[in-house]
Amino acid sequence: MEPLAQGKTLGILGGGQLGRLIAEAAATLGYRTAALDASAKSPALQIVDIPIIGAVDDPLAALELAEASDLLTLEWELIPVGVLETVAKARPLYPAPSVLAVIQDRLTQKNFLARHGFPQTPYGEATTAAGWKYPVIIKRRTHGYDGKGQCRLESESDAPKAAEVLKAPCVWEKKVDFKAEISVILARGRDGKTAVYPVAENAHRDGVLHATRAPARIPRDVAAKAVALAVKISEALGHVGVMAVEMFLLHDESLLVNEVAPRVHNSGHYTLGGCAVSQFEQHVRAVCGLPLGGTDLLEGQAAMVNLLGGLWDKGEPKWSLLDEIPGVKLHLYGKSDARPGRKMGHYTVVGAAADAEFARADARLEALRG
Numbered sequence: 170m171e172p173l174a175q176g177k178t179l180g181i182l183g184g185g186q187l188g189r190l191i192a193e194a195a196a197t198l199g200y201r202t203a204a205l206d207a208s209a210k211s212p213a214l215q216i217v218d219i220p221i222i223g224a225v226d227d228p229l230a231a232l233e234l235a236e237a238s239d240l241l242t243l244e245w246e247l248i249p250v251g252v253l254e255t256v257a258k259a260r261p262l263y264p265a266p267s268v269l270a271v272i273q274d275r276l277t278q279k280n281f282l283a284r285h286g287f288p289q290t291p292y293g294e295a296t297t298a299a300g301w302k303y304p305v306i307i308k309r310r311t312h313g314y315d316g317k318g319q320c321r322l323e324s325e326s327d328a329p330k331a332a333e334v335l336k337a338p339c340v341w342e343k344k345v346d347f348k349a350e351i352s353v354i355l356a357r358g359r360d361g362k363t364a365v366y367p368v369a370e371n372a373h374r375d376g377v378l379h380a381t382r383a384p385a386r387i388p389r390d391v392a393a394k395a396v397a398l399a400v401k402i403s404e405a406l407g408h409v410g411v412m413a414v415e416m417f418l419l420h421d422e423s424l425l426v427n428e429v430a431p432r433v434h435n436s437g438h439y440t441l442g443g444c445a446v447s448q449f450e451q452h453v454r455a456v457c458g459l460p461l462g463g464t465d466l467l468e469g470q471a472a473m474v475n476l477l478g479g480l481w482d483k484g485e486p487k488w489s490l491l492d493e494i495p496g497v498k499l500h501l502y503g504k505s506d507a508r509p510g511r512k513m514g515h516y517t518v519v520g521a522a523a524d525a526e527f528a529r530a531d532a533r534l535e536a537l538r539g
Contacts, residue, residue, distance in 0.1 A: 170261065172458035173240050175199030180238025180260070180458065181213060182225050182253075183382050186502035186512065187244035187433050187449075188213035190441075194449035200457070205234040212502045213244075220330065228255045235259040242350070242410060242456045246310055246431055247273050263359070263409040263456035264431045271406060272431050274338045275310045285405050287426050290417070295331075295339035304344040307331045311338070319376060345425060347417035351385045351536045353399035354409045354437035356451040356461055359406065363400050364451060364461040366444060368392045369436050371415075372530070377510065382472040382527040383443065389424050402429060411452040413437060435475065435512070440464075443471030443519045472523035474530045476514040480537075481507035484536040496520040 173179070181188045181194045184206025192202040192213050203219035204211075214220035219237045223230025231252050235241060241262040246269055253266035255524065271281045277363075279292050293300055295307050303325060309318035320331045321344070331339075350373065355365040368384035371378055385392065399414040404413075406429075413434030415427040434517040437448035446454070446462030454461055480486050491497050501514035526533065 170458060170477050174498055177239040178203055178233045180241045182231060182241065182245055182248055183244035184211035185244055186212045186475050189216060189502060189533065191244060191450045191452060192217050194447060195453045198453055203234055203237045205230055205455045212504060226252055227318060228252050231256045232259060240457060244432060254290035268406050268408050272429055273311060275308055278429060279363060281425055287402060288424060290345050291343040293341055295341040301341045302343045305341045305342055307334050307339050309334060309337045309339050326367050334467055347416040347419045348420050351395060351418055352415045352436040353395050354411050354413050354417050354434060354448055355399050356455045357403045357407050357408050358455045358461055359458050362461060364464050365396050365431060366440055366464045367405050367466055371436050378435045379476045380527050380530040381439050382523060383439050387418060395424055410455045412446050416485055437516055438515050439471040439473040442517055443467060468520040470523035472518045472527040473515050476510060478507040478511035478513055479509040480534060487539050490536055491516060494526060
């Protein structure tokens with residue numbers, strides 16, 4: 170298939186902040202954009218050329234997007250596979266429905282990784298407490314993200330705490346004693362070529378990504394192993410586009426795959442301004458059939474800090490406090506309703522100040538709240 174010509178329309182299933190950032194990148198490459206979301210005020214629908222209002226799990230609305238587009242992609246991996254298969258018959262769709270069919274169910278994803286020999290923590294289908302290897306984390310098989318739909322259990326006596334989560338199909342995972350949480354952001358083109366960003370180190374709060382720094386503070390050989398694992402996973406899936414592979418680095422410096430996200434990812438936001446080509450431009454390049462771009466860090470280091478809705482508890486944050494940080498850029502997503510836990514934006518720091526900002530992110534956020 171020939172690359173998508175400039176002036177053609179890239180359609181995006183989903184209108185959140187990831188869709189918005191994909192659309193902004195597509196525009197810089199000369200493409201028109203369309204996006205589908207249930208809200209006209211969603212971040213992506215505010216800026217695309219063709220906003221389409223409708224649910225992403227509605228086949229008719231998704232077909233309307235397809236008819237307005239020349240090629241399709243997505244910002245969210247939990248769109249029903251049946252919907253994806255329907256639109257893929259109308260327009261080229263990357264990543265393919267077959268990739269999403271593996272990823273969107275945690276048990277299916279884990280079984281896939283196991284079949285291909287990728288290292289993971291012990292896991293199983295969580296139906297009753299029998300067979301769980303405490304301490305465990307119980308996770309809903311679908312639609313659980315950012316710490317939602319999960320429950321941590323230290324011992325068998327904690328099992329009743331999982332009752333609410335277990336109302337839906339779940340998996341159990343043996344809790345991991347890890348040294349660091351890392352992620353590999355890569356892009357894989359239609360031709361199978363890959364481009365990999367520097368391995369990132371992540372900090373979470375209550376199951377939600379808090380801050381990221383790149384490169385991760387890990388030995389070079391460990392970083393190389395992480396990259397090799399991620400590339401092999403993308404090849405096994407036949408993925409096209411940007412993909413994130415989250416991993417645990419154990420104390421013996423071995424690696425376990427935690428989760429795979431077949432899309433642009435929060436932990437890759439540091440690439441905005443931090444790398445020659447951001448993960449969003451790279452995704453557009455990959456799905457549209459263009460050559461992949463450079464992934465090197467421009468100034469050696471980069472960091473990203475998430476801005477959640479609770480930061481607005483006392484009104485508009487004191488953004489002027491960011492001005493004192495060399496190499497800082499603020500990215501707000503255009504969301505009007507600042508709910509606790511909702512991702513409202515992020516800021517990035519590129520260059521020598523990045524390491525220190527990653528370390529002081531908690532204090533910085535408290536100061537911004539005033």
